[in-house]
Each structure stands twice: as structure tokens, then as C-alpha cells.
Amino acid sequence: MTPPDSGHRAADRNRARQPGASVDVQQFIDNQPFSRFQWIILILCFLIVAADGFDTAAIGFIAPVLAKEWGVSRAHLGPVMSAALFGLAAGALVAGPLADRFGRKRVLVGSVLCFGAWSVASAFASSLEALTALRFLTGLGLGAAMPNAVTLMSEYAPARRRSLTVNAMFCGFTLGSSAGGFIAAWLIPHHGWHSVLLAGGIAPLLLAVLLVFCLPESVRFMVARKAPAARIAAALSKIRPGVLRGDERFHVQENVPAGTAAPAAASSLRAILMPQFLSGTVLLWTTYFMGLLIFYLLTSWLPTLFADAGFPIEKAAMITALFPLGGGIGTLTVGWLMDRGHPWRIVAATYALTGALVYAVGHGTGDIFLLGLLVFAAGTCMNGAQSSMPTLAAGFYPTQCRATGVAWMLGIGRFGGIAGALLGAQILGMGWSFGKIFGLLSLPAFVATATLLIASARPRASAQAALR
Numbered sequence: 015m016t017p018p019d020s021g022h023r024a025a026d027r028n029r030a031r032q033p034g035a036s037v038d039v040q041q042f043i044d045n046q047p048f049s050r051f052q053w054i055i056l057i058l059c060f061l062i063v064a065a066d067g068f069d070t071a072a073i074g075f076i077a078p079v080l081a082k083e084w085g086v087s088r089a090h091l092g093p094v095m096s097a098a099l100f101g102l103a104a105g106a107l108v109a110g111p112l113a114d115r116f117g118r119k120r121v122l123v124g125s126v127l128c129f130g131a132w133s134v135a136s137a138f139a140s141s142l143e144a145l146t147a148l149r150f151l152t153g154l155g156l157g158a159a160m161p162n163a164v165t166l167m168s169e170y171a172p173a174r175r176r177s178l179t180v181n182a183m184f185c186g187f188t189l190g191s192s193a194g195g196f197i198a199a200w201l202i203p204h205h206g207w208h209s210v211l212l213a214g215g216i217a218p219l220l221l222a223v224l225l226v227f228c229l230p231e232s233v234r235f236m237v238a239r240k241a242p243a244a245r246i247a248a249a250l251s252k253i254r255p256g257v258l259r260g261d262e263r264f265h266v267q268e269n270v271p272a273g274t275a276a277p278a279a280a281s282s283l284r285a286i287l288m289p290q291f292l293s294g295t296v297l298l299w300t301t302y303f304m305g306l307l308i309f310y311l312l313t314s315w316l317p318t319l320f321a322d323a324g325f326p327i328e329k330a331a332m333i334t335a336l337f338p339l340g341g342g343i344g345t346l347t348v349g350w351l352m353d354r355g356h357p358w359r360i361v362a363a364t365y366a367l368t369g370a371l372v373y374a375v376g377h378g379t380g381d382i383f384l385l386g387l388l389v390f391a392a393g394t395c396m397n398g399a400q401s402s403m404p405t406l407a408a409g410f411y412p413t414q415c416r417a418t419g420v421a422w423m424l425g426i427g428r429f430g431g432i433a434g435a436l437l438g439a440q441i442l443g444m445g446w447s448f449g450k451i452f453g454l455l456s457l458p459a460f461v462a463t464a465t466l467l468i469a470s471a472r473p474r475a476s477a478q479a480a481l482r
Contacts (some may be wrong), residue, residue, distance in 0.1 A: 019255070023328040033368025036263045042250055044172045048179075049231075051252040055170050056179060058400040059163040060186040061221055062126060066159050068197075069133050070098060073149060076196035076207035090142060096432065097146045101153020103428035109158030110421025114282035117239075118166040118417060119231045121158060123222055129155025129216030133421035137211035158427070160187075161404065161421035168408035169232040177357060177405045181349030184401040207442045234413040237266045268412040280420035286411060295419065297469045298407050302427030304458040304465075305365070305400040308372070311441075311455060312337060312396075316389075316436075323448045325382075333386050335394035345399050345400025349405065357406060362466035364399035368392055369459030376452025399462070403427075447448070 056251045077091055105125070113121040132152040139145035164180060171179040194214070201209040230239075231247045232406045251257070286295050316337060320330035344364075351360045371392035404420055411419035441451055 016128045029173075030311035035259075036265055037250075037258070038267050039237055039250060039264050040266055041247065042257075043170065043233075043253060044174065046172070046254045048172065048255045052170055055167060055230065055289070056183055058221075059167045059183045060120065062159055062163045062225075063183060063186035063219045064190035064193070064385060065067070065126070065214075065221060066129070066156050066163075067187035067192075068130055068194040069152060069218070070102070070156055070187075071191035071194045072100060072133070072198070072210050072214045075194055076202070076210050079202055079207045086142065093146045094142060094149055097149040098153035098156065099428060099432050099435075101150040101155075102157035103153075103425045103432075105154035105157025105159075106161055106421045106428065107157075108154075110161055110418035110425075111282045112158075113162050113165065113413055113417035113421070117231050117235055118162050118169070119225070119229055119262050119373030120167065122229065123225050125158035125162065126218045126222040126225060127155070129153075129159065130215045130222060131155075133176035133211050133215030133218070135192035135215075137208040137215065140187060156423075157425065159313065161424050162417055164404040164408055164420050165417045166229075169234045169413070170230075170403065175353060176409065177402065178346065178349040180405040180408065181345045181352075181401055184404065185342045185345050187401075188338060188345075188397070192338070204433065208415050225308040232413075233264075234266050234416075238413045265411055268414075280334065282415040283422070285415035286419045286422065289420075291411065291415075294410055294424075294469060297465045298403070298410065298419075298423045299426040301365075301404050301462045301465045302400075302411045302423050304462040305396070305403065306427045307434040307437070308368075308455060308458040309396055309400055309434065311430040312372075313440050315441075316437045319451065329382065333382070333389050336386050336390040339389055340394030341397035341401070344394035344396070345401040348398035348402045352402060352405065356470060357402075357409070358466050358470035360400045361399050361406060362400070362463045362470065364467065365459050365462040366393050368399055369456040369463065370458060371395060373453055373456040376449040376455075396459075399437070413422035 073095055077095065080094075081087065088252055109125060129152050131150055132155060136145060136148040136152060139148055163183065167183050168176055168180050194210075198210045201213065230252075232247055232248050236246050236249070243262065243264060244260070245285060247258045247260060247262060267391045285291065305335050313334075314333040317330045320333055325333070348360065348364055371388055374391060375385065376386045378388050404424065407423045408416060441454065445455075
């Protein structure tokens with residue numbers, strides 16, 4: 015990370031050394047180089063998200079073996095496959111308000127323990143009904159972990175690198191779900207499907223122990239909750255030792271719309287629905303819902319769509335595998351651009367490009383190389399845009415309701431993913447042409463584009479117009 019101007023650091027150091035000085039903790043973080051302490055937070059949050067990705071995808075890896083061993087049809091596995099998605103939504107909706115009340119670290123550790131323990135329990139399920147219930151409970155923990163990892167990381171990241179840092183953390187999800195495929199391919203032949211769920215449970219349980227000792231509480235949360243100054247100073251001193259005297263007072267300059275106050279007295283859920291945040295909240299929910307609708311629809315039904323278009327099943331699978339392949343590239347690129355431009359418009363442009371590429375996929379069936387290239391490009395843009403949405407949400411809300419704002423956007427969006435998985439079957443039953451189907455599939459991306467452009471058109475004085 016590039017250090018800021020040394021003059022700013024010197025001024026910050028001089029202010030902090032004045033007896034009884036008042037220190038803005040975010041300004042303090044912004045004026046320091048990215049420290050070893052912040053790298054540790056990034057790595058820990060990355061591991062949380064990677065474990066989340068592994069456990070979310072685990073059921074898909076074991077489904078074929080499960081169906082064969084238990085003698086059930088794939089249709090009967092539907093509730094098991096979707097149970098975690100409902101749990102993810104419920105977990106996100108509950109965890110945000112809890113984190114804004116009790117702290118990011120407590121809820122993060124609890125959520126990792128939750129999905130780790132229930133994943134281990136899932137390995138010993140003896141019926142579809144039991145496995146469905148246990149996957150829902152696993153989903154509760156998974157849904158709680160993601161938004162709080164985003165919130166904590168965003169509150170320790172300097173403004174100049176916040177989008178790139180949070181998006182880099184988000185790459186853990188893709189890595190975890192991809193690694194799960196390789197791990198499952200090795201474990202299942204040797205130890206059966208139970209071993210995949212055991213691995214997906216034991217690793218988070220070990221990680222939770224590490225989090226207890228190594229993960230800090232958010233300094234912004236501590237300031238908002240009036241924690242002892244010594245505790246806040248101890249955390250900041252790990253970022254830049256030797257700057258603070260020990261007698262400072264700490265505050266946070268919140269980004270709130272002009273003429274309004276930060277919603278300190280309101281409940282966090284009520285706060286994100288207050289007039290100064292309501293329109294942005296609705297726009298964020300709509301965008302994320304549309305993004306997950308198209309994402310889950312494509313990832314669930316692309317092989318079938320390509321097979322119906324006349325491609326051999328092996329080529330259909332190969333082309334589909336290209337869709338998530340560029341996720342890391344897209345996520346990091348969009349994060350880098352967001353730190354250098356208007357983040358709302360950059361993400362809007364990425365959704366627009368996704369829609370255009372999805373539409374082009376429907377008209378590129380004549381050349382398999384071109385089709386593969388279009389699918390790869392569409393997946394790169396789709397992942398880049400969708401993975402950047404939590405970063406937008408984290409920058410939009412003030413400390414008092416940030417975890418709730420991020421979590422509720424993710425939770426509401428999960429219903430878009432559920433709708434996408436279900437909608438695919440209806441679309442395939444319409445008997446439409448390949449091109450017409452992909453024309454329809456591009457529409458959610460353009461709706462997401464429009465909602466973000468509306469948000470970006472709000473007055474710049476509206477405090478959350480830029481990520482700070």
C-alpha cells in the first residue's frame with residue numbers, strides 16, 4: 015500500500031501528541047501506511063470469507079454421491095440444496111443489528127463457530143429432512159459472517175484503498191468455493207461425502223479460536239459505543255506505534271447528509287430506513303437483488319441452456335466453468351477503479367457491461383471460442399460488480415448502522431438468488447430461442463445499472479455519495 019504524504023503523518027503525529035488532543039480515528043487510519051496489523055485483519059477476514067465460500071458450495075459437490083448413496087432423485091435434493099440459501103438470508107438479516115449493538119468481532123466469532131459446528135453436525139445426518147434442517151442452520155452462520163467481515167475490514171481500511179482492500183477480501187469467497195471442488199474431488203473417493211462437510215466444519219472451528227485471540231474489534235464501533243480511550247488507543251497504536259500519548263480523546267466524523275445528524279439514538283434497522291438513508295437503502299437492495307438473480311440463474315442453468323442449444327454436455331460444462339473463472343480479476347479491477355473514480359458510476363458501468371455481454375452470449379453460438387470468451391468476460395464483469403456492492407454499502411452508512419445496512423442488503427439480495435434459481439426452470443419451459451432467453455437474462459443487469467445511476471445522481475452533499 016502506498017504511504018500517504020509524510021507531511022500529513024507528521025501533522026497527525028503532532029496533533030496526537032498535544033495533551034488531551036481529540037483524534038478522529040478514521041483520519042488517523044487514513045494518514046498512516048497500511049500496517050502489518052491491518053494485513054493481519056485482511057488475512058483473517060479473507061479466511062472467514064473463504065471458509066464461507068467452501069461451506070456454501072459444499073452441498074453441490076456432494077449432491078451426486080448423496081443421491082446415489084441414499085437412492086433419491088435429484089428432485090428430492092431440491093430442499094437440501096436451497097436450505098442454506100434461506101439460512102443465508104435469515105442469518106444476514108439478524109446479524110447486522112446484532113453487530114451494530116454488540117460489536118463486529120463478537121458476531122463474527124459467533125457466526126464462524128455456528129456454521130462450523132452445524133457443518134460438522136451435517137456430516138452425521140442420516141435423512142434428507144435432518145440434512146435440510148442442518149443446512150439451514152449452517153446457512154444462518156454463513157449469512158452472518160459475510161456482512162460483518164465486510165464491515166470490520168472497511169472500518170480498518172484507509173479511505174484511499176478501501177474498495178480495493180474490501181474487494182480483495184471478497185476474493186476469498188471465490189477461492190474457497192473453487193478450492194472446495196478440488197478438495198471434494200480428493201476426499202470423496204477416499205473418505206465419502208461426509209468428509210467434505212467435516213472439513214468444511216473443522217476448519218472454521220479452528221479459525222474461530224484464532225479470531226478470538228488475533229481479530230480486533232472495530233475502532234469506529236468502539237468510539238461509537240464510548241469504549242475506554244485506552245482500549246481505542248491500544249488498537250490504533252498497533253497501526254502506528256509511538257504516535258499516541260495515551261491521554262487523547264477519540265471521535266469519528268461520520269458521513270451523513272447535509273443538515274442531518276448521525277442516527278445515534280435510533281435502532282440500527284430503523285436508522286437505515288430513516289428519510290436521509292431510505293432512498294439509498296432501497297436502491298442498494300434493488301441492485302443487489304437483481305445482481306444475485308442473474309448470477310444464480312446463470313450459474314444454475316447455463317449447462318442446461320447450452321445443452322439445449324445443441325452443445326455436447328462436456329462442452330457445455332467447460333463453457334459454464336469459464337463464467338466464475340475471472341471473478342478475482344473482475345473484483346480486484348473494479349475495486350481499484352472505485353478508489354480512483356466515482357464508485358457508484360463505476361459499478362453501474364460494470365453492470366451495464368455485464369448486461370451487454372450476457373446479451374451477446376445469446377448471439378454468439380456460431381463460434382465456440384467466441385462464446386467461451388463472451389462467457390468469461392460476462393462472468394468477470396458480473397463478479398466484479400456484485401462483489402463491489404458490499405463495499406458501496408459499507409461506505410454509504412455511518413458506523414452506528416453500517417453492519418445492519420450491509421447485512422440487510424446481502425440478506426434481501428439472497429432472495430434474488432433464490433428467485434434466480436427457481437426462475438430458470440420457468441424460462442426453460444417457455445420454449446424460447448437461445449438468443450431470446452439471453453436477451454431476457456440481460457435485463458436484471460440493466461435494472462441494476464439504472465438503480466446505481468439514480469443513486470449516483472443524488473447531490474454530492476449527500477454524505478454517502480463517495481466512499482470515505
